[in-house]
Amino acid sequence: MFLVGLTGGIATGKSSVAAIFREYGIPVIDADQIARKVVEPGKPAWHKIQQEFGPDVFLDTKELDRVKLGDLIFNDIEKRKKLNAITHPDIYREMYWQTFKHFLQGHQFIVMDLPLLFETGHMLNYLHKIIVVTCEEELQLQRLIERTGLTEAKAKQRIAVQMPLEKKAEMANFVIENSSSEQHTREQTIKVINVLKSSKYHWKLRFLVGFCCTVLLMGVYWWKNRTVCALPIAA
Template sequence: MLKIGLTGGIASGKSLVSTRLRELGAVLIDADALAREVVEPGTPGLARVMAEFGQDIVDAGGRLDRARLGTIVFAEPDRREALNAIVHPLVRERAAAMLATAKPGDVVVQDIPLLVETGQGSAFHLVLVVDAPDAERIRRMTEIRGMTDNDAVSRMAAQASRQERLVAADIVLDNSGSVEDMMGLVDTLWKERLAPFASNLAAGRAAPRTGAPALSPPNPDWPVQAGRLLARIRRASAEVLDADHIGSTAVPGLPAKDVIDLQVTVSSMEAADRIAPALGEAGFPLREASARDTPKPLDPDPAAWQKRFHSSADPGRPVNVHVRVVGSPGWRYALLFRDWLRANPDAARMYAEMKRGLAGTYAGDHRTVGYADAKEPWFTQVAWPLMDAWAASSGWRPPSYSVAQS
Protein backbone atom coordinates (compact mmCIF):
# COMPACT_ATOMS: atom_id res chain seq x y z
CA MET A 1 0.00 0.00 0.00
CA LEU A 2 1.03 3.61 -0.51
CA LYS A 3 1.29 5.47 2.80
CA ILE A 4 0.81 9.24 2.70
CA GLY A 5 1.42 11.49 5.68
CA LEU A 6 -0.82 14.55 5.35
CA THR A 7 -0.17 17.61 7.48
CA GLY A 8 -0.38 21.38 7.53
CA GLY A 9 -0.61 24.26 9.92
CA ILE A 10 -3.87 25.06 11.64
CA ALA A 11 -6.40 26.58 9.19
CA SER A 12 -4.26 25.71 6.18
CA GLY A 13 -7.06 23.70 4.58
CA LYS A 14 -5.86 20.20 5.40
CA SER A 15 -9.37 18.89 6.02
CA LEU A 16 -10.42 20.05 2.57
CA VAL A 17 -7.60 18.03 1.02
CA SER A 18 -8.21 14.92 3.12
CA THR A 19 -11.91 14.95 2.22
CA ARG A 20 -11.13 15.17 -1.48
CA LEU A 21 -8.54 12.39 -1.30
CA ARG A 22 -11.11 10.16 0.41
CA GLU A 23 -13.61 10.94 -2.36
CA LEU A 24 -11.00 9.92 -4.94
CA GLY A 25 -10.57 6.54 -3.26
CA ALA A 26 -8.02 6.97 -0.48
CA VAL A 27 -8.36 5.23 2.87
CA LEU A 28 -8.34 8.09 5.40
CA ILE A 29 -7.01 7.78 8.94
CA ASP A 30 -7.75 11.06 10.72
CA ALA A 31 -5.54 11.62 13.75
CA ASP A 32 -7.80 14.40 15.06
CA ALA A 33 -10.81 12.09 14.96
CA LEU A 34 -8.84 9.35 16.69
CA ALA A 35 -7.61 11.82 19.29
CA ARG A 36 -11.23 12.54 20.16
CA GLU A 37 -12.13 8.85 20.26
CA VAL A 38 -9.37 7.87 22.69
CA VAL A 39 -10.64 10.34 25.31
CA GLU A 40 -14.34 9.59 25.04
CA PRO A 41 -16.18 9.06 28.35
CA GLY A 42 -15.21 5.79 29.97
CA THR A 43 -11.93 5.36 28.09
CA PRO A 44 -8.55 4.84 29.77
CA GLY A 45 -7.37 7.89 27.83
CA LEU A 46 -9.86 10.22 29.50
CA ALA A 47 -9.05 8.76 32.90
CA ARG A 48 -5.37 9.57 32.37
CA VAL A 49 -6.17 13.11 31.20
CA MET A 50 -8.30 13.69 34.31
CA ALA A 51 -5.52 12.35 36.52
CA GLU A 52 -3.08 14.78 34.90
CA PHE A 53 -5.27 17.89 34.60
CA GLY A 54 -7.84 17.46 37.36
CA GLN A 55 -11.45 16.31 37.64
CA ASP A 56 -12.78 19.68 36.48
CA ILE A 57 -11.34 19.15 33.00
CA VAL A 58 -14.60 17.38 32.11
CA ASP A 59 -18.00 19.04 31.73
CA ALA A 60 -21.24 18.25 33.53
CA GLY A 61 -21.94 15.44 31.08
CA GLY A 62 -18.62 13.75 31.78
CA ARG A 63 -17.09 14.71 28.45
CA LEU A 64 -13.71 16.36 28.00
CA ASP A 65 -14.00 20.16 28.11
CA ARG A 66 -11.90 20.80 25.03
CA ALA A 67 -12.13 24.57 25.18
CA ARG A 68 -10.81 24.62 28.74
CA LEU A 69 -8.11 22.10 27.96
CA GLY A 70 -7.07 24.06 24.87
CA THR A 71 -6.71 27.25 26.87
CA ILE A 72 -4.36 25.46 29.26
CA VAL A 73 -2.15 23.56 26.83
CA PHE A 74 -1.68 26.31 24.29
CA ALA A 75 -0.62 28.74 27.01
CA GLU A 76 1.73 26.32 28.79
CA PRO A 77 4.07 24.22 26.60
CA ASP A 78 4.95 21.80 29.40
CA ARG A 79 1.26 21.02 29.92
CA ARG A 80 0.87 20.51 26.18
CA GLU A 81 3.70 17.98 26.26
CA ALA A 82 2.00 16.17 29.14
CA LEU A 83 -1.22 15.92 27.12
CA ASN A 84 0.62 14.72 24.02
CA ALA A 85 2.39 12.04 26.05
CA ILE A 86 -1.03 10.63 26.96
CA VAL A 87 -2.89 10.99 23.68
CA HIS A 88 -0.27 10.40 20.96
CA PRO A 89 0.59 6.77 21.83
CA LEU A 90 -3.12 5.91 21.96
CA VAL A 91 -3.72 7.54 18.58
CA ARG A 92 -0.76 5.74 17.00
CA GLU A 93 -1.99 2.41 18.35
CA ARG A 94 -5.46 2.98 16.90
CA ALA A 95 -3.99 4.19 13.56
CA ALA A 96 -1.76 1.11 13.32
CA ALA A 97 -4.77 -1.14 13.79
CA MET A 98 -6.61 0.63 10.97
CA LEU A 99 -3.53 0.52 8.74
CA ALA A 100 -3.28 -3.23 9.20
CA THR A 101 -6.65 -3.68 7.47
CA ALA A 102 -5.62 -1.83 4.28
CA LYS A 103 -5.14 -3.75 1.03
CA PRO A 104 -1.91 -3.82 -1.03
CA GLY A 105 -3.11 -1.42 -3.74
CA ASP A 106 -4.68 1.10 -1.37
CA VAL A 107 -3.61 4.70 -0.95
CA VAL A 108 -3.71 5.26 2.81
CA VAL A 109 -3.71 8.89 3.90
CA GLN A 110 -2.94 9.58 7.55
CA ASP A 111 -4.08 13.09 8.46
CA ILE A 112 -1.67 14.08 11.27
CA PRO A 113 -1.60 17.73 12.39
CA LEU A 114 1.65 17.26 14.36
CA LEU A 115 3.43 14.96 11.91
CA VAL A 116 6.48 17.22 11.66
CA GLU A 117 6.60 17.98 15.37
CA THR A 118 6.56 14.28 16.24
CA GLY A 119 9.16 13.29 13.62
CA GLN A 120 7.01 10.75 11.79
CA GLY A 121 7.95 11.69 8.22
CA SER A 122 10.13 8.66 7.50
CA ALA A 123 7.20 6.32 8.24
CA PHE A 124 5.50 7.38 4.99
CA HIS A 125 6.26 7.04 1.30
CA LEU A 126 5.36 10.70 0.86
CA VAL A 127 4.69 13.63 3.15
CA LEU A 128 2.05 15.98 1.76
CA VAL A 129 1.91 19.47 3.27
CA VAL A 130 -1.01 21.83 2.75
CA ASP A 131 0.32 25.37 2.86
CA ALA A 132 -1.28 28.80 3.14
CA PRO A 133 0.09 32.24 4.07
CA ASP A 134 0.07 33.05 7.79
CA ALA A 135 -2.16 36.08 7.29
CA GLU A 136 -4.76 33.99 5.47
CA ARG A 137 -4.69 31.33 8.19
CA ILE A 138 -5.25 33.97 10.88
CA ARG A 139 -8.15 35.38 8.86
CA ARG A 140 -9.76 31.93 8.64
CA MET A 141 -9.37 31.33 12.37
CA THR A 142 -10.80 34.69 13.38
CA GLU A 143 -13.56 35.08 10.79
CA ILE A 144 -14.65 31.48 10.38
CA ARG A 145 -13.77 29.87 13.73
CA GLY A 146 -14.42 32.94 15.89
CA MET A 147 -11.00 33.03 17.57
CA THR A 148 -9.31 36.18 18.75
CA ASP A 149 -6.13 37.29 17.03
CA ASN A 150 -4.11 36.34 20.12
CA ASP A 151 -5.63 32.86 20.24
CA ALA A 152 -4.95 32.34 16.54
CA VAL A 153 -1.32 33.41 16.85
CA SER A 154 -0.90 31.25 19.95
CA ARG A 155 -2.22 28.16 18.14
CA MET A 156 0.15 28.77 15.24
CA ALA A 157 3.13 29.27 17.55
CA ALA A 158 2.44 25.91 19.22
CA GLN A 159 3.02 24.10 15.92
CA ALA A 160 6.06 23.64 13.71
CA SER A 161 7.08 26.68 11.71
CA ARG A 162 6.11 26.96 8.06
CA GLN A 163 9.74 26.45 7.06
CA GLU A 164 9.99 23.25 9.12
CA ARG A 165 6.93 21.84 7.39
CA LEU A 166 8.24 22.74 3.93
CA VAL A 167 11.56 21.02 4.64
CA ALA A 168 9.67 17.86 5.63
CA ALA A 169 7.40 17.97 2.56
CA ASP A 170 7.74 15.81 -0.53
CA ILE A 171 4.71 17.59 -1.97
CA VAL A 172 3.39 21.06 -1.12
CA LEU A 173 -0.16 22.05 -2.05
CA ASP A 174 -0.67 25.83 -2.08
CA ASN A 175 -4.08 26.59 -0.60
CA SER A 176 -3.95 30.36 -0.92
CA GLY A 177 -6.51 30.38 -3.75
CA SER A 178 -10.06 29.17 -4.18
CA VAL A 179 -11.58 25.84 -3.18
CA GLU A 180 -11.84 24.99 -6.87
CA ASP A 181 -8.14 25.67 -7.35
CA MET A 182 -7.28 23.31 -4.52
CA MET A 183 -9.59 20.58 -5.80
CA GLY A 184 -7.90 20.78 -9.17
CA LEU A 185 -4.45 20.41 -7.60
CA VAL A 186 -5.54 17.38 -5.58
CA ASP A 187 -7.20 15.71 -8.57
CA THR A 188 -4.08 16.17 -10.70
CA LEU A 189 -1.85 14.88 -7.91
CA TRP A 190 -4.00 11.78 -7.53
CA LYS A 191 -4.08 10.99 -11.25
CA GLU A 192 -0.46 11.73 -12.11
CA ARG A 193 1.40 10.64 -8.99
CA LEU A 194 -0.46 8.96 -6.15
CA ALA A 195 -2.49 6.39 -8.08
CA PRO A 196 0.45 5.36 -10.32
CA PHE A 197 2.76 5.19 -7.30
CA ALA A 198 0.33 2.89 -5.48
CA SER A 199 -0.02 0.71 -8.57
CA ASN A 200 3.76 0.43 -8.97
CA LEU A 201 4.17 -0.52 -5.30
CA ALA A 202 1.52 -3.24 -5.53
CA ALA A 203 3.20 -4.67 -8.66
CA GLY A 204 6.72 -4.34 -7.24
CA ARG A 205 7.94 -2.32 -10.21
CA ALA A 206 9.86 0.91 -10.66
CA ALA A 207 8.26 3.93 -12.27
CA PRO A 208 9.07 4.02 -15.99
CA ARG A 209 11.53 6.58 -17.29
CA THR A 210 11.83 7.93 -20.78
CA GLY A 211 13.56 10.82 -22.43
CA ALA A 212 17.03 12.02 -23.35
CA PRO A 213 19.77 12.58 -20.74
CA ALA A 214 18.97 16.25 -20.19
CA LEU A 215 20.97 18.08 -17.53
CA SER A 216 19.22 20.32 -15.01
CA PRO A 217 20.81 23.36 -13.36
CA PRO A 218 22.15 22.78 -9.84
CA ASN A 219 19.24 22.47 -7.40
CA PRO A 220 19.92 23.32 -3.73
CA ASP A 221 16.89 21.21 -2.79
CA TRP A 222 18.46 17.95 -4.05
CA PRO A 223 20.27 17.26 -0.74
CA VAL A 224 17.10 18.03 1.22
CA GLN A 225 15.12 15.58 -0.90
CA ALA A 226 17.89 13.01 -0.53
CA GLY A 227 17.78 13.40 3.25
CA ARG A 228 14.10 12.44 3.35
CA LEU A 229 14.69 9.43 1.10
CA LEU A 230 17.68 8.26 3.13
CA ALA A 231 15.64 8.39 6.34
CA ARG A 232 13.08 6.03 4.79
CA ILE A 233 15.78 3.65 3.62
CA ARG A 234 17.48 3.55 7.02
CA ARG A 235 14.13 2.82 8.61
CA ALA A 236 13.44 -0.02 6.17
CA SER A 237 15.84 -2.58 7.65
CA ALA A 238 18.27 -3.01 10.53
CA GLU A 239 20.67 -4.57 8.02
CA VAL A 240 21.24 -1.19 6.37
CA LEU A 241 24.62 -0.21 7.81
CA ASP A 242 24.45 3.24 6.27
CA ALA A 243 22.92 5.16 3.40
CA ASP A 244 24.50 8.09 1.55
CA HIS A 245 23.67 10.66 -1.08
CA ILE A 246 26.10 10.12 -3.97
CA GLY A 247 26.47 11.16 -7.60
CA SER A 248 26.16 14.56 -9.20
CA THR A 249 23.13 15.73 -7.22
CA ALA A 250 25.25 15.34 -4.06
CA VAL A 251 27.81 17.89 -5.29
CA PRO A 252 26.80 21.55 -4.71
CA GLY A 253 26.80 23.64 -7.86
CA LEU A 254 27.02 20.70 -10.27
CA PRO A 255 24.46 20.34 -13.09
CA ALA A 256 22.93 16.88 -13.25
CA LYS A 257 20.10 14.77 -14.53
CA ASP A 258 17.22 15.23 -12.12
CA VAL A 259 17.75 11.75 -10.69
CA ILE A 260 18.91 11.31 -7.10
CA ASP A 261 21.49 8.57 -6.55
CA LEU A 262 21.75 6.90 -3.16
CA GLN A 263 24.16 4.27 -1.91
CA VAL A 264 23.06 1.70 0.64
CA THR A 265 25.84 -0.01 2.59
CA VAL A 266 25.39 -3.63 3.63
CA SER A 267 27.66 -6.28 5.12
CA SER A 268 27.38 -8.78 2.23
CA MET A 269 25.53 -9.52 -1.00
CA GLU A 270 23.42 -11.97 1.00
CA ALA A 271 22.34 -9.04 3.18
CA ALA A 272 21.60 -7.05 0.02
CA ASP A 273 19.26 -9.81 -1.10
CA ARG A 274 17.59 -10.04 2.30
CA ILE A 275 16.76 -6.34 2.42
CA ALA A 276 15.41 -6.22 -1.15
CA PRO A 277 11.77 -6.81 -0.10
CA ALA A 278 12.01 -4.16 2.62
CA LEU A 279 13.44 -1.63 0.16
CA GLY A 280 10.62 -2.49 -2.22
CA GLU A 281 8.01 -1.85 0.46
CA ALA A 282 9.73 1.45 1.27
CA GLY A 283 9.22 2.52 -2.35
CA PHE A 284 12.39 1.27 -4.06
CA PRO A 285 11.76 -2.04 -5.87
CA LEU A 286 14.61 -4.16 -7.18
CA ARG A 287 15.44 -3.60 -10.85
CA GLU A 288 18.55 -5.70 -11.36
CA ALA A 289 19.62 -8.51 -9.05
CA SER A 290 23.13 -8.56 -10.51
CA ALA A 291 23.67 -5.09 -11.88
CA ARG A 292 26.79 -3.99 -13.68
CA ASP A 293 28.86 -1.37 -11.96
CA THR A 294 31.45 1.11 -13.10
CA PRO A 295 34.28 1.46 -13.62
CA LYS A 296 35.16 -2.25 -13.96
CA PRO A 297 38.49 -1.70 -15.76
CA LEU A 298 39.94 -0.68 -12.39
CA ASP A 299 39.55 -4.24 -11.17
CA PRO A 300 39.44 -7.28 -13.45
CA ASP A 301 37.31 -9.26 -10.98
CA PRO A 302 33.64 -8.74 -11.97
CA ALA A 303 32.42 -10.04 -8.61
CA ALA A 304 34.25 -7.23 -6.82
CA TRP A 305 31.98 -4.69 -8.55
CA GLN A 306 28.71 -6.53 -8.00
CA LYS A 307 25.77 -4.62 -6.57
CA ARG A 308 21.99 -4.69 -6.35
CA PHE A 309 20.18 -1.92 -8.18
CA HIS A 310 16.82 -0.52 -7.06
CA SER A 311 14.77 2.39 -8.42
CA SER A 312 11.91 4.48 -7.16
CA ALA A 313 8.30 3.44 -7.71
CA ASP A 314 7.33 7.11 -7.40
CA PRO A 315 6.73 8.67 -10.83
CA GLY A 316 7.28 12.11 -9.32
CA ARG A 317 10.83 11.56 -8.00
CA PRO A 318 13.33 9.46 -9.99
CA VAL A 319 15.79 7.74 -7.66
CA ASN A 320 18.56 5.18 -8.19
CA VAL A 321 19.53 3.06 -5.17
CA HIS A 322 22.87 1.25 -5.41
CA VAL A 323 23.20 -1.46 -2.75
CA ARG A 324 26.90 -2.26 -2.26
CA VAL A 325 28.98 -4.21 0.21
CA VAL A 326 31.07 -2.21 2.66
CA GLY A 327 34.70 -2.12 1.56
CA SER A 328 33.98 -3.18 -2.03
CA PRO A 329 35.66 -1.15 -4.81
CA GLY A 330 32.36 0.18 -6.16
CA TRP A 331 31.31 1.29 -2.68
CA ARG A 332 34.61 3.07 -2.12
CA TYR A 333 34.66 4.63 -5.59
CA ALA A 334 31.19 6.19 -5.17
CA LEU A 335 32.11 7.88 -1.89
CA LEU A 336 35.56 8.99 -3.03
CA PHE A 337 34.27 10.39 -6.32
CA ARG A 338 31.63 12.47 -4.53
CA ASP A 339 34.06 13.80 -1.92
CA TRP A 340 36.75 14.54 -4.53
CA LEU A 341 34.30 16.63 -6.56
CA ARG A 342 33.07 18.44 -3.46
CA ALA A 343 36.63 19.35 -2.44
CA ASN A 344 37.92 20.28 -5.91
CA PRO A 345 35.94 22.88 -7.86
CA ASP A 346 38.19 22.48 -10.91
CA ALA A 347 37.43 18.76 -11.00
CA ALA A 348 33.69 19.47 -10.70
CA ARG A 349 33.89 21.94 -13.61
CA MET A 350 35.80 19.41 -15.70
CA TYR A 351 33.18 16.76 -15.00
CA ALA A 352 30.35 19.19 -15.81
CA GLU A 353 31.92 20.08 -19.16
CA MET A 354 32.29 16.41 -20.06
CA LYS A 355 28.66 15.74 -19.15
CA ARG A 356 27.36 18.70 -21.14
CA GLY A 357 29.21 17.51 -24.21
CA LEU A 358 27.85 13.98 -23.97
CA ALA A 359 24.33 15.21 -23.17
CA GLY A 360 24.43 17.16 -26.41
CA THR A 361 25.73 14.15 -28.34
CA TYR A 362 22.95 11.90 -27.01
CA ALA A 363 20.19 14.52 -26.97
CA GLY A 364 18.16 12.55 -29.49
CA ASP A 365 18.42 9.29 -27.57
CA HIS A 366 15.23 8.16 -25.84
CA ARG A 367 17.22 6.29 -23.22
CA THR A 368 20.24 7.19 -21.11
CA VAL A 369 22.23 3.97 -21.65
CA GLY A 370 24.38 5.42 -24.42
CA TYR A 371 25.14 8.51 -22.36
CA ALA A 372 26.08 6.38 -19.34
CA ASP A 373 28.32 4.08 -21.37
CA ALA A 374 30.10 7.01 -22.97
CA LYS A 375 31.07 8.39 -19.54
CA GLU A 376 32.87 5.22 -18.42
CA PRO A 377 36.26 5.92 -20.10
CA TRP A 378 36.39 9.32 -18.39
CA PHE A 379 35.79 7.71 -15.00
CA THR A 380 38.66 5.26 -15.43
CA GLN A 381 41.17 7.21 -17.50
CA VAL A 382 40.70 10.77 -16.25
CA ALA A 383 38.91 10.82 -12.90
CA TRP A 384 40.45 7.77 -11.23
CA PRO A 385 44.14 8.82 -11.30
CA LEU A 386 43.27 12.32 -10.07
CA MET A 387 40.93 11.28 -7.29
CA ASP A 388 43.23 8.48 -6.15
CA ALA A 389 46.10 10.96 -5.88
CA TRP A 390 43.84 13.38 -3.99
CA ALA A 391 42.84 10.64 -1.54
CA ALA A 392 46.50 9.87 -0.86
CA SER A 393 47.51 13.51 -0.41
CA SER A 394 44.48 14.52 1.69
CA GLY A 395 44.36 11.41 3.86
CA TRP A 396 40.82 10.62 2.73
CA ARG A 397 39.42 7.38 4.09
CA PRO A 398 35.99 5.81 3.66
CA PRO A 399 33.85 5.11 6.72
CA SER A 400 34.46 1.89 8.63
CA TYR A 401 31.88 -0.31 10.29
CA SER A 402 32.05 -3.13 12.77
CA VAL A 403 29.89 -5.81 11.19
CA ALA A 404 29.37 -9.53 11.41
CA GLN A 405 29.85 -10.95 7.94
CA SER A 406 26.97 -13.05 6.64
Protein backbone atom coordinates (compact mmCIF):
# COMPACT_ATOMS: atom_id res chain seq x y z
CA MET A 1 0.00 0.00 0.00
CA PHE A 2 1.27 3.48 -0.82
CA LEU A 3 0.18 6.89 0.47
CA VAL A 4 -1.14 9.75 -1.63
CA GLY A 5 -1.26 13.25 -0.19
CA LEU A 6 -4.18 15.55 -0.99
CA THR A 7 -3.71 19.23 -0.24
CA GLY A 8 -4.35 22.71 -1.56
CA GLY A 9 -5.44 26.00 -0.09
CA ILE A 10 -8.30 26.84 2.21
CA ALA A 11 -11.62 26.80 0.29
CA THR A 12 -10.11 25.44 -2.94
CA GLY A 13 -12.33 22.34 -2.90
CA LYS A 14 -10.27 19.50 -1.40
CA SER A 15 -13.37 18.02 0.22
CA SER A 16 -15.11 17.71 -3.15
CA VAL A 17 -12.11 15.87 -4.60
CA ALA A 18 -11.83 13.64 -1.52
CA ALA A 19 -15.51 12.71 -1.89
CA ILE A 20 -14.86 11.45 -5.43
CA PHE A 21 -12.03 9.23 -4.18
CA ARG A 22 -14.40 7.78 -1.59
CA GLU A 23 -16.98 7.10 -4.32
CA TYR A 24 -14.40 4.88 -5.98
CA GLY A 25 -13.81 2.92 -2.78
CA ILE A 26 -10.51 4.57 -1.93
CA PRO A 27 -10.03 5.32 1.80
CA VAL A 28 -9.44 8.96 2.70
CA ILE A 29 -7.94 9.96 6.03
CA ASP A 30 -9.10 13.50 6.76
CA ALA A 31 -6.74 15.45 9.03
CA ASP A 32 -9.39 18.12 9.68
CA GLN A 33 -11.93 15.56 10.89
CA ILE A 34 -9.36 14.01 13.19
CA ALA A 35 -8.37 17.47 14.44
CA ARG A 36 -11.96 18.06 15.53
CA LYS A 37 -12.09 14.75 17.38
CA VAL A 38 -8.88 15.26 19.36
CA VAL A 39 -10.20 18.53 20.86
CA GLU A 40 -13.58 17.18 21.94
CA PRO A 41 -14.50 17.96 25.59
CA GLY A 42 -12.52 15.84 28.00
CA LYS A 43 -9.83 14.79 25.55
CA PRO A 44 -6.17 15.40 26.58
CA ALA A 45 -5.71 18.12 23.93
CA TRP A 46 -8.90 19.84 25.15
CA HIS A 47 -7.47 20.10 28.66
CA LYS A 48 -4.13 21.39 27.36
CA ILE A 49 -5.83 24.06 25.25
CA GLN A 50 -7.81 25.19 28.29
CA GLN A 51 -4.62 25.47 30.33
CA GLU A 52 -2.77 27.34 27.60
CA PHE A 53 -5.46 29.67 26.22
CA GLY A 54 -7.97 29.93 29.06
CA PRO A 55 -11.77 29.55 29.18
CA ASP A 56 -12.50 32.34 26.67
CA VAL A 57 -11.92 30.05 23.67
CA PHE A 58 -14.70 27.67 24.74
CA LEU A 59 -18.46 27.77 24.26
CA ASP A 60 -21.01 27.29 27.05
CA THR A 61 -21.31 23.68 25.87
CA LYS A 62 -17.60 23.23 26.74
CA GLU A 63 -16.83 22.72 23.07
CA LEU A 64 -14.00 24.66 21.46
CA ASP A 65 -15.04 28.03 20.03
CA ARG A 66 -13.27 27.74 16.71
CA VAL A 67 -14.04 31.29 15.67
CA LYS A 68 -12.45 32.84 18.76
CA LEU A 69 -9.50 30.48 18.73
CA GLY A 70 -9.03 31.07 15.02
CA ASP A 71 -8.93 34.84 15.49
CA LEU A 72 -6.45 34.38 18.31
CA ILE A 73 -3.95 32.13 16.55
CA PHE A 74 -4.13 33.73 13.12
CA ASN A 75 -3.01 37.01 14.64
CA ASP A 76 -0.16 35.47 16.63
CA ILE A 77 2.41 33.10 15.15
CA GLU A 78 3.69 31.99 18.56
CA LYS A 79 0.20 31.07 19.77
CA ARG A 80 -0.39 29.18 16.54
CA LYS A 81 2.78 27.20 17.15
CA LYS A 82 1.65 26.42 20.70
CA LEU A 83 -1.71 25.14 19.46
CA ASN A 84 0.00 22.97 16.84
CA ALA A 85 2.33 21.56 19.48
CA ILE A 86 -0.72 20.56 21.53
CA THR A 87 -2.85 19.03 18.79
CA HIS A 88 -0.48 17.67 16.13
CA PRO A 89 0.92 14.71 18.11
CA ASP A 90 -2.60 13.38 18.76
CA ILE A 91 -3.67 14.06 15.17
CA TYR A 92 -0.73 12.23 13.61
CA ARG A 93 -1.00 9.35 16.08
CA GLU A 94 -4.60 8.75 14.96
CA MET A 95 -3.63 9.10 11.31
CA TYR A 96 -0.89 6.47 11.68
CA TRP A 97 -3.33 4.12 13.39
CA GLN A 98 -5.93 4.53 10.64
CA THR A 99 -3.23 3.99 8.01
CA PHE A 100 -2.18 0.74 9.66
CA LYS A 101 -5.78 -0.52 9.70
CA HIS A 102 -6.20 0.26 5.99
CA PHE A 103 -2.92 -1.55 5.29
CA LEU A 104 -4.23 -4.67 6.99
CA GLN A 105 -7.37 -4.44 4.84
CA GLY A 106 -5.23 -4.80 1.71
CA HIS A 107 -5.87 -1.49 -0.05
CA GLN A 108 -3.62 -0.59 -2.96
CA PHE A 109 -3.32 3.00 -1.77
CA ILE A 110 -5.02 5.50 0.50
CA VAL A 111 -5.43 9.27 0.33
CA MET A 112 -4.37 11.50 3.20
CA ASP A 113 -6.23 14.82 3.18
CA LEU A 114 -3.64 17.19 4.66
CA PRO A 115 -4.50 20.89 4.35
CA LEU A 116 -1.13 22.01 5.75
CA LEU A 117 1.02 19.34 4.13
CA PHE A 118 3.67 21.72 2.77
CA GLU A 119 3.42 24.18 5.65
CA THR A 120 4.31 21.56 8.28
CA GLY A 121 6.33 19.21 6.06
CA HIS A 122 5.60 16.43 8.54
CA MET A 123 4.28 13.77 6.15
CA LEU A 124 6.20 14.63 2.98
CA ASN A 125 8.72 11.78 3.31
CA TYR A 126 5.96 9.17 3.58
CA LEU A 127 3.96 10.13 0.49
CA HIS A 128 4.42 8.44 -2.88
CA LYS A 129 2.41 11.03 -4.80
CA ILE A 130 0.93 14.45 -4.01
CA ILE A 131 -2.25 16.01 -5.39
CA VAL A 132 -2.82 19.76 -5.10
CA VAL A 133 -6.28 21.26 -5.59
CA THR A 134 -6.20 24.85 -6.83
CA CYS A 135 -8.64 27.52 -7.99
CA GLU A 136 -8.59 31.17 -8.98
CA GLU A 137 -7.70 33.55 -6.15
CA GLU A 138 -10.89 35.60 -6.36
CA LEU A 139 -12.99 32.44 -6.33
CA GLN A 140 -11.08 31.09 -3.34
CA LEU A 141 -11.76 34.31 -1.43
CA GLN A 142 -15.43 34.27 -2.38
CA ARG A 143 -15.86 30.64 -1.32
CA LEU A 144 -14.16 31.24 2.02
CA ILE A 145 -16.34 34.25 2.83
CA GLU A 146 -19.52 32.36 1.89
CA ARG A 147 -18.51 29.27 3.85
CA THR A 148 -17.35 30.94 7.05
CA GLY A 149 -19.06 34.32 7.14
CA LEU A 150 -15.70 36.03 7.66
CA THR A 151 -15.13 39.59 6.57
CA GLU A 152 -13.06 40.06 3.42
CA ALA A 153 -10.10 41.29 5.48
CA LYS A 154 -10.15 38.27 7.80
CA ALA A 155 -10.64 35.87 4.89
CA LYS A 156 -7.62 37.33 3.12
CA GLN A 157 -5.65 36.97 6.33
CA ARG A 158 -6.55 33.26 6.58
CA ILE A 159 -5.45 32.70 2.99
CA ALA A 160 -2.24 34.69 3.43
CA VAL A 161 -0.90 32.53 6.30
CA GLN A 162 -0.81 29.50 3.97
CA MET A 163 1.76 28.82 1.29
CA PRO A 164 0.75 30.33 -2.09
CA LEU A 165 -1.16 27.94 -4.35
CA GLU A 166 1.30 28.44 -7.20
CA LYS A 167 4.17 27.21 -5.06
CA LYS A 168 2.17 24.18 -3.88
CA ALA A 169 1.27 23.32 -7.47
CA GLU A 170 4.95 23.37 -8.44
CA MET A 171 5.69 20.66 -5.87
CA ALA A 172 2.74 18.44 -6.82
CA ASN A 173 2.63 15.30 -8.94
CA PHE A 174 -0.96 16.09 -9.94
CA VAL A 175 -2.82 19.40 -10.01
CA ILE A 176 -6.63 19.50 -10.05
CA GLU A 177 -7.96 22.90 -11.09
CA ASN A 178 -11.28 23.52 -9.37
CA SER A 179 -12.41 26.85 -10.78
CA SER A 180 -15.06 25.73 -13.24
CA SER A 181 -17.79 23.07 -13.15
CA GLU A 182 -18.16 20.09 -10.84
CA GLN A 183 -18.03 17.86 -13.90
CA HIS A 184 -14.65 19.26 -14.91
CA THR A 185 -13.29 18.65 -11.42
CA ARG A 186 -14.70 15.12 -11.46
CA GLU A 187 -13.10 14.33 -14.82
CA GLN A 188 -9.69 15.52 -13.62
CA THR A 189 -10.00 13.52 -10.41
CA ILE A 190 -11.01 10.32 -12.22
CA LYS A 191 -7.97 10.65 -14.50
CA VAL A 192 -5.74 10.88 -11.41
CA ILE A 193 -7.47 7.86 -9.85
CA ASN A 194 -6.89 5.80 -13.01
CA VAL A 195 -3.20 6.71 -13.06
CA LEU A 196 -2.79 5.77 -9.40
CA LYS A 197 -4.66 2.49 -9.86
CA SER A 198 -2.34 1.55 -12.73
CA SER A 199 0.72 1.94 -10.49
CA LYS A 200 2.61 -1.20 -9.45
CA TYR A 201 4.41 0.59 -6.62
CA HIS A 202 2.32 -1.10 -3.94
CA TRP A 203 3.76 -4.49 -4.94
CA LYS A 204 7.27 -3.25 -4.20
CA LEU A 205 6.13 -2.19 -0.74
CA ARG A 206 4.33 -5.47 -0.14
CA PHE A 207 7.45 -7.38 -1.15
CA LEU A 208 9.59 -5.27 1.18
CA VAL A 209 7.19 -5.77 4.10
CA GLY A 210 6.97 -9.50 3.35
CA PHE A 211 10.75 -9.80 3.18
CA CYS A 212 11.18 -7.98 6.51
CA CYS A 213 8.55 -10.20 8.16
CA THR A 214 10.26 -13.31 6.80
CA VAL A 215 13.65 -12.21 8.12
CA LEU A 216 12.07 -11.43 11.50
CA LEU A 217 10.37 -14.84 11.72
CA MET A 218 13.59 -16.62 10.70
CA GLY A 219 15.43 -14.70 13.38
CA VAL A 220 12.88 -15.71 16.03
CA TYR A 221 13.02 -19.35 14.87
CA TRP A 222 16.83 -19.34 14.97
CA TRP A 223 16.89 -17.77 18.45
CA LYS A 224 14.32 -20.27 19.75
CA ASN A 225 16.31 -23.25 18.46
CA ARG A 226 19.54 -21.80 19.76
CA THR A 227 17.99 -21.38 23.22
CA VAL A 228 16.68 -24.97 23.22
CA CYS A 229 20.05 -26.38 22.16
CA ALA A 230 21.78 -24.39 24.88
CA LEU A 231 19.70 -25.91 27.67
CA PRO A 232 21.69 -28.33 29.89
CA ILE A 233 20.80 -32.03 29.54
CA ALA A 234 19.75 -33.63 32.82
CA ALA A 235 21.99 -36.46 34.04
